[in-house]
Amino acid sequence: MYKTRFSLLEIISLVCIVLGISAAFINFLHTRSLWVDEIMLASNIVSRSVEGLFKPLAMHQMAPIGFLLVEKGFSSLLGQHDWTLRLFPFLAFIASIPLLVYLSFALTQNREYSFMCAGMFSITTPLIYYSAEVKQYMSDVLVCILILYTTIRFIQTKSKKRLLIYSITGALVIWFSNTSIILLAAMGTYTLFHCRNECHSFHKVVLLHIPWLISFIAYYALFIHNHPNRTFMHEFWEQANAFLPQDIGSTEFYLQFYNKVYALILLFTGTKGVANVFLLALIPAYTVAYRKNKSVFYISLAPLLVQLLLSYLELYPFFKRLVLYLLPIVILLYSYSSYEAAQYLKTKYSKLWQLSLLIPLLVLVPTLLKHVPFEKEEVQKSLKVLNQNILPSDSVYVYYGAQKAMSYYKHKYSNIKEDRLYIGHSYRKNWESYSKKIEQFNHPTYWYISSHQYWIDRNGTSEEAFILNAFRSNGYKVVIQQEFEGSSVYKFKKHSFTAKDERQ
Numbered sequence: 001m002y003k004t005r006f007s008l009l010e011i012i013s014l015v016c017i018v019l020g021i022s023a024a025f026i027n028f029l030h031t032r033s034l035w036v037d038e039i040m041l042a043s044n045i046v047s048r049s050v051e052g053l054f055k056p057l058a059m060h061q062m063a064p065i066g067f068l069l070v071e072k073g074f075s076s077l078l079g080q081h082d083w084t085l086r087l088f089p090f091l092a093f094i095a096s097i098p099l100l101v102y103l104s105f106a107l108t109q110n111r112e113y114s115f116m117c118a119g120m121f122s123i124t125t126p127l128i129y130y131s132a133e134v135k136q137y138m139s140d141v142l143v144c145i146l147i148l149y150t151t152i153r154f155i156q157t158k159s160k161k162r163l164l165i166y167s168i169t170g171a172l173v174i175w176f177s178n179t180s181i182i183l184l185a186a187m188g189t190y191t192l193f194h195c196r197n198e199c200h201s202f203h204k205v206v207l208l209h210i211p212w213l214i215s216f217i218a219y220y221a222l223f224i225h226n227h228p229n230r231t232f233m234h235e236f237w238e239q240a241n242a243f244l245p246q247d248i249g250s251t252e253f254y255l256q257f258y259n260k261v262y263a264l265i266l267l268f269t270g271t272k273g274v275a276n277v278f279l280l281a282l283i284p285a286y287t288v289a290y291r292k293n294k295s296v297f298y299i300s301l302a303p304l305l306v307q308l309l310l311s312y313l314e315l316y317p318f319f320k321r322l323v324l325y326l327l328p329i330v331i332l333l334y335s336y337s338s339y340e341a342a343q344y345l346k347t348k349y350s351k352l353w354q355l356s357l358l359i360p361l362l363v364l365v366p367t368l369l370k371h372v373p374f375e376k377e378e379v380q381k382s383l384k385v386l387n388q389n390i391l392p393s394d395s396v397y398v399y400y401g402a403q404k405a406m407s408y409y410k411h412k413y414s415n416i417k418e419d420r421l422y423i424g425h426s427y428r429k430n431w432e433s434y435s436k437k438i439e440q441f442n443h444p445t446y447w448y449i450s451s452h453q454y455w456i457d458r459n460g461t462s463e464e465a466f467i468l469n470a471f472r473s474n475g476y477k478v479v480i481q482q483e484f485e486g487s488s489v490y491k492f493k494k495h496s497f498t499a500k501d502e503r504q
Contacts, residue, residue, distance in 0.1 A: 020122025
C-alpha cells in the first residue's frame with residue numbers, strides 16, 4: 001500500500017479521482033437552485049429549532065435525525081445559504097473516496113485494485129450529482145462504506161480495538177442513515193458466520209451486537225413507530241412500483257425483480273447501452289468474485305439481497321435514489337472482476353490490457369462531462385427575471401409546482417410582493433379548469449412562473465403549454481419570455497384591456 005512508484009493502472013485511477021473531485025467541486029460551487037424535494041427538506045431544517053427537528057417533519061419529509069442535526073449545525077454556523085446545506089453531502093462524497101481505498105485494499109491487499117475502485121467511484125455521475133443534493137443519500141453512501149470497512153477490519157484482526165470500533169460504529173450510524181440497518185443486518189450476519197467456529201469470539205461478537213439492537217430500538221421508538229407520514233409514504237412508493245409483487249410465482253414478480261436490478265446498474269452507468277453490457281456481465285462478475293475472493297462476493301451480494309427482501313416485505317422501497325447507497329458494492333464487484341480480467345489480458349495480450357485500462361474513462365467520463373455542473377429546476381433564474389422586470393401593478397400567476405420554491409426564495413427578491421401573487425391549483429386530471437381560472441383573471445398584465453413542471457402528453461401537448469395557450473386564448477400576448485432548465489417565466493399583457501375590465 002505504501003510503495004511510491006505508480007503503475008499505469010494506478011495513474012489512470014488517480015486521473016479519474018482528480019477528475020471526479022474536480023467535477024464535484026465545480027458542481028458544489030455552481031449556484032443552482034434547490035429543486036422541490038430539496039426545498040421541502042431544507043424548509044424544515046432552516047425554519048425549525050434543534051428541538052423541532054426531533055418532531056415529525058412537515059410536507060411528508062423524512063430524514064435521519066443525525067443528518068438533520070449536522071445540516072442544522074452547518075446552517076446555523078455558516079448562515080442559511082444553499083451552499084451550507086450542500087456542504088455535508090459534499091464532504092461525505094470527499095470522505096468516501098479514501099475510505100473506499102482502505103476498504104478495497106483491506107479486501108484484497110492489492111493497491112492497484114483499491115485505486116481502481118476509488119477511480120471508478122469518483123467519476124460515477126449519480127454520486128457527483130448527489131454530492132451537492134440537500135438530501136441524505138450521499139451520507140448513506142459514506143455510511144455504507146464505513147460499515148463495510150469496520151466489519152472487514154474487525155474480521156481480519158479480531159483485536160479489541162477493532163471490536164470496539166465495530167460495535168460503536170454500528171450503534172451510531174443508525175442515527176445518521178436509514179439504510180444503515182440493511183447493511184448492519186448483512187454485515188452482522190457475515191461477522192457471526194466468520195466467528196461461528198470460534199466459541200469464545202462468537203460469544204463476544206453476539207454481545208457486541210447488543211448495542212446495535214438497543215440503538216435501533218431507541219431510534220425506531222422515537223422516529224419511526226406511529227410516524228404520521230408512514231401511510232402516505234407507503235402509498236407513494238407503492239404507486240411508484242418500488243415494492244416487489246407479493247406473488248413469488250407470478251411473472252410480474254420476476255419481471256419487477258429484473259427491473260430493479262437493472263435500475264441499479266443503470267443508476268451506476270447512466271446510459272442504457274452500457275447498462276445492458278454490465279447486466280450481461282453481472283453473473284460472470286459474481287462468479288469471478290466467488291472463485292477468487294469470497295469477501296468481495298458476499299459484501300457485494302448480501303446487502304442487495306436484503307434490500308430486495310425488504311422491498312418484497314414492503315418495509316423499504318427499491319427506487320433509484322433510495323438505493324444510491326448500494327453503488328459502492330456495485331463498484332467493488334465490477335472493479336474486482338474488471339481487474340482480474342485485466343490481469344489475465346496483461347499476461348496473454350499486453351496491448352489489449354493497456355486498452356482495457358481505459359474502459360472506465362471511456363464508459364463513465366463522457367456521461368459525467370455531459371452533465372456537470374448539474375441543473376434541475378432553475379427557479380431562481382426565473383425569479384431574477386421577474387424581480388428585475390415586474391411593475392407594481394403586475395400580478396403573478398404561480399404554477400402550483402413552483403409554489404414551494406416561491407415561498408422558499410421570495411424573501412431574496414424585494415420587488416415580488418405577496419399581495420400580487422396568485423398560487424395556482426393542480427388540475428392534472430381536468431385541464432379545462434386551468435382555462436376557466438384564467439378566464440376569471442381581471443388584470444391587464446400577468447406574469448406566469450413555473451418550476452417542477454408536470455410533463456404529460458395530452459394530444460401531444462404538455463401541461464405548461466396548455467396553460468400558456470389558455471392565456472393566449474383569453475387575449476393575452478407574451479411580451480417577455482425566458483426559459484431555463486426546469487423553470488420558465490412569461491409576461492402576458494392584454495392589449496385590449498380597459499379600465500372597466502379591471503373594475504370587474
